[in-house]
Amino acid sequence: MTIEAPSIARAALRQMIIELRTAAQLDQADVARELRVHPDTVRRWETGEIAVKATNAIALAHLCKATGPQLSRMTTLADQGKQRGAVEKHRGGAYPEFRLFADFEPTARAIWSYEPEYLPGLIQTSEYLQAVHEAHLPEQVENPEAVHKLRSTRRRVIFSRQDPPDLRFTIGVAAMTYLDGLDADVRRGQIDQLLEVDRLPTAEIRVLSRMHPGMSGNYTLLTPAKGVLAAGRFVYIEGEGVIRYEEAADVVSHHDKMFRTAWSRAETLEDYLDGR
Known part of the structure; x- marks a missing residue:
């Protein structure tokens, strides 16, 4: 398993979400409705303003008919994205x-x-x-x-x-x-x-x-x-x-x-x- 740094994992997950949603011909409103979240939440997932929980990543993968490897990759990235990177470990050591x-x-x-x-x-x-x-x-x-x-x-x-x-x-x-x-x-x-x-x-x-x-x-x-x-x-x-x-x-x-x-x-x- 490739271990990504937290912010890179988050960025990779955002990238996968956009690609899967686009391939499934769904817009952000469609995803929000099916996952029962606010449309702004989906937008913020895709812009990186907020992290994607593993449960939401799994639900989105099923909605977009992701393959088994894609689902596994998404859950791994969601977990890795929750970890603390160098800046988080040294709070106040650099701009966010x-x-x-x-x-x-x-x-x-x-x-x-x-x-x-x-x-x-x-x-x-x-x-x-x-x-x-x-x-x-x-x-x-x-x-x-x-x-x-x-x-x-x-x-x-x-x-x-x-x-x-x-x-x-x-x-x-x-x-x-x-x-x-x-x-x-x-x-x-x-x-x-x-x-x-x-x-x-x-x-x-x-x-x-x-x-x-x-x-x-x-x-x-x-x-x-x-x-x-x-x-x-x-x-x-x-x-x-x-x-x-x-x-x-x-x-x-x-x-x-x-x-x-x-x-x-x-x-x-x-x-x-x-x-x-």
């Missing part, structure tokens, strides 16, 4: 909207991140993260301890993989400049961490000190593992008051071009450090 990214990340084939002012979370030291929290307003960090634990878990999972993803980190020069204002030991520890990651065969860090497309904010391009849903590459964008996922091919392509252009204009981490 980050759950899907956090569940895709451990098995991703490629993770390309652009960060103009912060060092990306996967390559931060705990001391650097603490300094970031101290610079924020109190209301900006709900639960610092949970943030630390979640970051630590994510780093451990990614960097202990037997089949590590293609990791590319483009960092704005401002993020590197801010290191100069930190305690000497914190700065040295963070630079050592960057150099350690940069030496890995599947990871590279570059520093961008020139103008480039996409200077308006940070984003991450993630390529999921093969066979995870029907998911393709997507963009995760997070900023002050803005969190969203973009899956449209033209949007992903646009961000890919921006990243590749920024990457080509950036210098290697060692060249940047040698030039200071």
